[in-house]
Amino acid sequence: MTEKLDELEKKLSELEEKIKETKKRLPAHSTKPPVMMDLLALEDEYDEVFKKIREIKNRQ
Numbered sequence: 001m002t003e004k005l006d007e008l009e010k011k012l013s014e015l016e017e018k019i020k021e022t023k024k025r026l027p028a029h030s031t032k033p034p035v036m037m038d039l040l041a042l043e044d045e046y047d048e049v050f051k052k053i054r055e056i057k058n059r060q
Contacts, residue, residue: 008053015046 022039026032 005053005056008049008056012046012049012053015042015049018042019046 019039019042022035022042025035026039
């Protein structure tokens with residue numbers, strides 16, 4: 001179980017970095033739809049991983 005938790009926490013950290021990088025690609029004005037879609041997909045994945053981590057920690 002600890003290995004899975006470690007993997008999920010690593011994935012969460014990687015997603016945080018990807019989200020930061022994607023946000024840097026967003027222009028100050030007139031957001032580009034493909035970049036926004038990338039950001040939303042990353043944030044959705046982040047939420048799922050965070051939820052799994054929370055569930056594992058609650059079971060311990």
